[in-house]
Structures are given as C-alpha cells and as structure tokens.
Amino acid sequence: MKGKKDINDFFKDGVGDFRMEPPKKVRRKLLLVLLLGKLVSGYRKYVVGAVLLAVGTAVVFFSGAEGEFVDNKSVRESAVVDDLEEEHLRSFSESEVSKNDLTSVKEINAKEESGREAGVNSQKRFSQIQKEEVFSTVEVAQNELVGKNDRKEFASIQKRAIKSNEDKTRGEVNEVLAKEAVLVVEPKNDDEKYRMEVSMEPEEKGSGEEKTEENALVEIKKENEERDEVNNNGAQLAQVEPEAGTKDYIKDSKLESLKLSDLKDTSIDTVTKHLDLTDEASKDSILVLDSLSPALAKVDTVSQNLGAEPDDSSSLKPKPKLSYALAPYIAADVVLNNLDSMKYLPAYSVGVLAGVSIKHSTVYAGVAYSSTSFEQSYTYSMDSVVAYFRPNYDVTEVQEMKIDSTVNGNDSSGVWVSYDTTYVSRLDSSLVTDTIYNNETFDKKGVQKISLNYLTVPLYYAYTFSRGKHGVELSVGTELNFLLNNGDVSGTTPSGSVTVPEHATLNVEKFYINYRVSAAYFYKISGNLEVFTELRYRQVNKSLIRGSAKNRYLGGAIGLKWRFD
Amino acid sequence: MTEELNDIIKGCQRRKYRYQKKLYDKYASLLYAICFRYFKNADDANDALQEGFIKIYEKIGAYRGEGSFEGWIKRVQVNICLMQIRKNKRTYALEDEVVDESYAEEEQEGNFNGIEPQVLFRMIKELSDGYRTVFNMYVLDGYSHKEISEYLSISEGTSKSQLARAKKILREQVLSWQNRVKN
Numbered sequence: 181m182k183g184k185k186d187i188n189d190f191f192k193d194g195v196g197d198f199r200m201e202p203p204k205k206v207r208r209k210l211l212l213v214l215l216l217g218k219l220v221s222g223y224r225k226y227v228v229g230a231v232l233l234a235v236g237t238a239v240v241f242f243s244g245a246e247g248e249f250v251d252n253k254s255v256r257e258s259a260v261v262d263d264l265e266e267e268h269l270r271s272f273s274e275s276e277v278s279k280n281d282l283t284s285v286k287e288i289n290a291k292e293e294s295g296r297e298a299g300v301n302s303q304k305r306f307s308q309i310q311k312e313e314v315f316s317t318v319e320v321a322q323n324e325l326v327g328k329n330d331r332k333e334f335a336s337i338q339k340r341a342i343k344s345n346e347d348k349t350r351g352e353v354n355e356v357l358a359k360e361a362v363l364v365v366e367p368k369n370d371d372e373k374y375r376m377e378v379s380m381e382p383e384e385k386g387s388g389e390e391k392t393e394e395n396a397l398v399e400i401k402k403e404n405e406e407r408d409e410v411n412n413n414g415a416q417l418a419q420v421e422p423e424a425g426t427k428d429y430i431k432d433s434k435l436e437s438l439k440l441s442d443l444k445d446t447s448i449d450t451v452t453k454h455l456d457l458t459d460e461a462s463k464d465s466i467l468v469l470d471s472l473s474p475a476l477a478k479v480d481t482v483s484q485n486l487g488a489e490p491d492d493s494s495s496l497k498p499k500p501k502l503s504y505a506l507a508p509y510i511a512a513d514v515v516l517n518n519l520d521s522m523k524y525l526p527a528y529s530v531g532v533l534a535g536v537s538i539k540h541s542t543v544y545a546g547v548a549y550s551s552t553s554f555e556q557s558y559t560y561s562m563d564s565v566v567a568y569f570r571p572n573y574d575v576t577e578v579q580e581m582k583i584d585s586t587v588n589g590n591d592s593s594g595v596w597v598s599y600d601t602t603y604v605s606r607l608d609s610s611l612v613t614d615t616i617y618n619n620e621t622f623d624k625k626g627v628q629k630i631s632l633n634y635l636t637v638p639l640y641y642a643y644t645f646s647r648g649k650h651g652v653e654l655s656v657g658t659e660l661n662f663l664l665n666n667g668d669v670s671g672t673t674p675s676g677s678v679t680v681p682e683h684a685t686l687n688v689e690k691f692y693i694n695y696r697v698s699a700a701y702f703y704k705i706s707g708n709l710e711v712f713t714e715l716r717y718r719q720v721n722k723s724l725i726r727g728s729a730k731n732r733y734l735g736g737a738i739g740l741k742w743r744f745d
Numbered sequence: 746m747t748e749e750l751n752d753i754i755k756g757c758q759r760r761k762y763r764y765q766k767k768l769y770d771k772y773a774s775l776l777y778a779i780c781f782r783y784f785k786n787a788d789d790a791n792d793a794l795q796e797g798f799i800k801i802y803e804k805i806g807a808y809r810g811e812g813s814f815e816g817w818i819k820r821v822q823v824n825i826c827l828m829q830i831r832k833n834k835r836t837y838a839l840e841d842e843v844v845d846e847s848y849a850e851e852e853q854e855g856n857f858n859g860i861e862p863q864v865l866f867r868m869i870k871e872l873s874d875g876y877r878t879v880f881n882m883y884v885l886d887g888y889s890h891k892e893i894s895e896y897l898s899i900s901e902g903t904s905k906s907q908l909a910r911a912k913k914i915l916r917e918q919v920l921s922w923q924n925r926v927k928n
Binding site for chain 2: 188192194196197198202206207210211213215218
C-alpha cells in the first residue's frame with residue numbers, strides 16, 4: 181500500500197474491501213431458514229392435495245355401499261389453500277412461517293410479548309397522565325400546529341408542557357424524560373430512514389430560554405424543507421418498512437382501528453386535527469410519544485410487523501385470474517366385482533371436458549359417449565327326433581353242383597368220365613338296414629352379450645399442482661349417465677343360429693350416477709397444451725341391471741388438454 | 746456484471762435456494778466485515794448479517810441492474826446495521842462543538858502506509874460508538890454529512906466534529922503503529 185496523504189483514502193483503500201469470514205453457525209442458520217421456508221411453502225400444496233385425495237377416497241369407500249356422494253362443500257373447504265403463486269411467495273417477511281423462523285433465528289421469545297404488553301400499558305398510562313395534567317397545554321399547541329408534520333416540534337412543546345407540570349405528574353415516564361431527555365424521531369411515512377436516539381440537540385439546550393411557538397414553527401418548517409430535499413436525493417437507499425413499536429406503527433395501527441386508514445400517510449398533526457372531530461381518547465393514544473418506555477423499547481419490530489406494515493404494492497396479492505381448459509379424452513375401465521353369472525367386459529368412453537380454473541382449482545363439466553358390455557350365460561332345453569339306422573344281413577342257402585372228375589392219365593381217348601356229382605351248399609348274404617326313430621330332449625347352455633350405451637355427463641372438481649412441465653391433478657366428482665338405447669342383445673345356440681331366448685330380456689337402468697376419484701399426471705407439451713394420463717376409480721350408485729351388484733370400476737384415461745385465458 | 750453474478754441474481758429473484766446459497770457464499774465475508782465495523786459485539790454483528798441477507802433476498806426482485814450490485818447490497822447491509830443499532834437503543838452522547846478548521850487541514854497530511862487491513866479494521870472498532878458510526882458512514886460507506894445528520898438526528902456540525910475527532914484518533918494510532926513497526 182503506497183503512502184497516502186489523506187487519511188480518509190488510506191482507510192478507505194485499506195478497509196473498504198476488507199473481508200471477514202462469518203461464523204459457520206450463521207451460515208447454517210440462514211440456509212436452514214431459507215430451506216425450511218422453501219420446503220414449507222413449496223410442498224404445502226402437495227400435502228394439502230394428498231389430504232384432499234385421502235379424504236375424498238375415504239368418504240367414497242366408506243359410503244360406497246349406499247352410494248352416497250362425497251360432500252362437495254367439505255372437499256372444497258379442505259382444498260382451500262393460500263395463494264401459492266410464485267411471485268407472491270417470499271422467503272420470509274410475507275410468510276408467517278418464515279417470519280416465525282426469522283423470529284427464532286433472532287432468538288426473540290415470549291419476553292418481548294410481555295415487554296410489548298408492558299409497553300402498551302405504559303403507553304396507555306402515559307397517555308392518561310398526559311391527558312389529566314399535561315395535555316391541556318399540548319392540546320393548545322396542537323391546534324396551532326396545523327399542517328406541520330414534524331414530530332420534533334410536538335416533542336418540544338410536549339417537553340415544555342411536561343416541565344410546567346413536573347410537580348404534578350410523576351411516574352416512570354416523566355422520570356425517564358427528565359433524566360435522559362432523549363428524543364426519538366420516527367421515520368417519515370414516505371421515506372424509510374433510520375434514526376438513532378441522540379441527546380437533545382445542544383442548540384436547544386444552550387438557548388437558555390424557550391423559543392416561542394412561532395420561532396419553533398419557522399425553524400421546523402426550514403428543517404422540513406431540507407429534509408425533503410435529502411429525501412428526494414436518497415432514491416437509492418434500500419427501503420425498510422417502519423417497525424412495529426415506532427410512532428408510525430402505533431399511529432397506523434390506531435388509524436386502522438378507527439377506520440381512518442386513508443390518513444396513514446398524513447402527518448400526525450393532520451390526524452390530530454381530524455381526530456379533534458372524533459374521539460379525545462383516541463387522539464391521546466395516537467399522539468403519545470413514549471419512546472423512552474423501556475418496555476416499548478424492547479418491542480421486536482421485525483418479527484411482529486406483519487399485518488400493520490404500510491401498504492407495499494410489491495406484497496399485494498394478485499387478483500385471481502380465470503382460465504379455461506378443453507380436454508378431449510378416451511377412457512377404459514374394468515369392473516372390479518364380476519359375478520359368476522355375469523361377466524362384465526371393459527367399458528369404454530370417449531368424450532370432451534371443459535373446465536374453468538382459478539389458481540390451482542378447476543371445475544370440469546363435459547360430455548362423453550360410453551359403452552358398457554357384459555356377458556350373461558344361460559341354459560335352455562330342446563326337443564328333437566333322432567333316427568337310428570341298424571344294419572342287417574339276409575342269409576340264403578344255395579346249392580351248387582360240383583363235378584368231381586378225375587382224369588386217367590393212361591387213357592388217351594380224351595373222354596372224361598364223371599364218376600360222381602355232389603351238391604354243395606353255400607350261404608349268400610345281403611345287407612339290409614333298419615331305421616329306428618326316437619324323440620329326445622337336450623339341455624343346452626348359451627351366452628348372451630349385452631351392450632349398453634350411455635350419454636355421460638362428468639362433473640367434477642380438480643386440484644392441480646405442478647412443477648415446471650410436470651404436474652399432478654387430483655379430482656373428485658360425479659358422472660351422470662343416460663341410457664341411449666337398450667343395446668344389442670345377442671345369443672348363440674348350438675345350432676349356430678342367432679336367436680333371442682326369452683330370458684334375455686333384462687331390466688336395465690335408464691339413468692344412473694357414478695362417483696369418481698382420480699389422479700392424473702400431465703406433461704406440458706407447449707405453453708397451452710398438455711397431455712395427460714389418468715388413473716380413476718368409479719362407483720355406480722346402483723346396479724345397471726336390476727337385481728345385480730353395484731359395479732365398481734377401475735380404469736384410466738388419456739387425453740389432451742388446452743388451457744387458455 | 747459477470748455472467749455468473751447475473752445468474753446468481755436471477756436465480757435469487759426466482760427464489761432458487763441454490764442461488765441464494767451462492768449469493769451468501771460470495772458476499773457474506775464482505776458484508777460481515779461491514780457488520781463488524783458497526784458493532785463491537787459479535788452477536789450483534791451476526792444478527793445484522795442474517796437480517797441483511799434476509800432483506801437482500803426479499804428485495805432483490807427490485808434490483809434492476811442499475812448501478813453496481815455490490816454497492817447495492819453494501820448499502821442494504823449498512824442500513825440494516827443502522828436499524829439494528831437503533832433497535833438496540835444505543836445512545837450516543839454526541840455533543841456539538843466548534844469544528845476546528847485548522848485540524849481539518851492538518852488531517853490531510855501524513856504518510857500512511859505499511860499497515861495491514863486487519864490492523865486498520867481493529868483501530869476502527871476500538872473507536873467509541875459515536876465516532877465509529879460517523880466515521881464508517883462518512884469515510885467508508887459514502888454518506889454525506891447531511892445524510893448522516895438525518896439518520897442520526899444530529900446537526901451537520903456535530904457530524905463533522907465527530908468525524909474530525911475520529912480521524913484525529915485514528916491518525917494518531919496509525920502514526921504510533923508505524924513508529925512501532927519502524928523501531
């Protein structure tokens with residue numbers, strides 16, 4: 181470091197960029213607070229969504245035997261969550277949980293609660309004392325301070341009033357005032373500055389005599405103008421809200437309780453003037469300057485200043501915005517409770533949903549065509565005549581002459597000599613068939629397949645939570661189903677001909693309601709377009725075929741969803 | 746502004762934990778030094794640092810890239826320190842006195858060199874509360890006497906005299922240190 185003539189520059193260059201490693205515990209604490217705040221705010225919606233799904237499912241299951249519908253109102257109430265939009269999510273000061281963490285980080289405990297109460301009590305007592313003995317003088321001064329917005333002038337007037345009545349009013353407030361003579365000037369409403377307690381300005385002490393009110397007003401006016409000039413140049417200064425426990429906070433809180441919030445940005449004198457028309461006691465409490473009260477001084481200003489902060493446009497919640505969705509889909513379900521005599525085939529549906537969304541909640545309504553099929557076995561008997569063919573043989577005896585001749589080899593005459601003739605019998609048979617006719621009855625089994633087609637109107641409530649391009653949507657609701665036709669009823673017989681046995685006529689419900697819960701995963705393909713796949717459970721409130729069981733379906737759906745404003 | 750810093754700022758504006766951690770690791774030492782300049786007590790400095798970062802994370806959305814980011818967070822931290830001091834109700838007995846004009850000229854002179862920053866830092870810390878605060882605000886953090894008088898509710902004359910006193914003490918300490926080192 182080369183030699184510096186100016187000590188300012190010397191220190192500035194030497195220490196300006198000096199760095200010191202903070203203790204590791206500070207880092208740990210801060211990052212833990214950050215992480216906790218983030219976890220709670222980020223996953224709160226998942227927890228609420230899971231609770232919603234569990235409640236909805238439990239209600240559907242337990243009331244399934246009677247087909248009772250889940251109470252929509254209770255589901256909606258359990259699903260109400262705070263505004264979770266990201267721009268509203270703050271690390272700390274706008275979240276109660278993170279504010280409380282901040283409180284714990286700063287190790288502020290219940291002592292401050294009692295300190296705060298004591299401070300308020302002291303404040304009240306002080307105001308009462310003032311009102312009785314001192315404030316008569318102050319009131320007069322107040323009325324003459326129209327348009328002034330500097331607390332200092334009020335404090336000086338108050339000080340004179342207190343001095344003039346020091347024999348009458350004692351108490352801890354006056355003692356503190358007399359001993360320390362500390363003035364606290366609260367920050368202006370439109371300009372957050374931080375002031376520190378200092379002793380009374382020497383020029384006031386050294387004056388020797390009390391200034392007249394007029395001189396005080398003139399001086400204060402000048403100071404106000406100077407201060408305004410400084411304020412205009414201080415645009416780069418970080419903004420920090422007035423703290424709870426300060427005059428502004430007390431004033432603002434009181435104004436809110438008196439429903440005079442529009443006066444928040446005005447000076448205390450204007451407020452006083454206004455309050456002259458209303459309530460003396462309220463005026464006193466607003467104008468109290470008990471900055472010296474130790475109890476008030478211990479008030480934690482950051483952790484509790486949640487609701488009473490002056491209006492900050494950056495913390496205003498954005499108004500909820502409606503958006504819409506359109507979602508065509510196809511779905512298939514299988515029945516969970518098949519019977520031996522009735523086998524349900526997978527049900528199919530194709531439809532389109534329209535939804536209205538606000539924040540993370542959506543209400544869907546739609547229309548779909550759905551087809552439910554089942555097979556039912558049956559038996560029947562058939563009478564028929566059966567012909568039997570029996571083969572027979574006719575047997576006749578036939579004699580044939582058999583000549584027995586021998587040839588003498590020594591006789592060259594060539595004359596054959598027959599010595600004997602015999603007759604041989606042989607049998608001759610021919611096939612003969614017999615036909616026998618019988619009447620018989622046969623027991624037959626058949627299967628008939630029945631398809632029922634419905635117009636379905638889904639109505640349900642869904643809650644969405646997403647992160648990036650992925651998301652999950654949980655829903656509970658109902659579907660109204662209207663029978664479109666009796667469907668095709670087909671049966672088979674052993675002969676192969678299509679007939680409709682008598683007992684194929686069934687009592688089919690023309691209208692039924694089914695309840696549903698589902699969980700869908702969706703992926704954002706582009707800004708407005710999503711593809712989703714859904715797992716769903718449905719339960720019918722009554723059996724489709726009168727006399728049979730109430731069906732429970734488990735199935736899934738896939739579809740596309742367009743979201744638009 | 747480097748690209749890395751730009752990413753960190755944008756990440757913090759989006760409330761990304763990872764980037765908030767990076768911001769802390771990058772600037773904690775700088776801001777802690779500021780806190781330690783204002784507070785003698787380590788606990789107060791720790792509290793001020795935590796509050797400072799909390800406020801930075803909260804308000805970083807309002808930072809639009811105008812001016813130096815380091816200057817912006819330093820100013821936030823300084824304001825937090827001042828607010829913390831006020832909350833702790835430190836009373837400063839700042840008495841007004843006539844500013845010694847001749848001293849104001851004398852203090853410019855001197856050949857100051859060869860002192861480690863840590864030593865200078867300690868010298869500042871050893872000043873009394875009032876001198877230290879005014880010195881920090883004026884010399885190191887760039888506040889004007891007018892602004893200091895507004896913050897501390899003192900007159901400009903008081904601010905100047907406090908600064909002059911602080912500089913005198915520091916100058917003596919620096920020269921004394923240099924003499925010791927020479928010897």
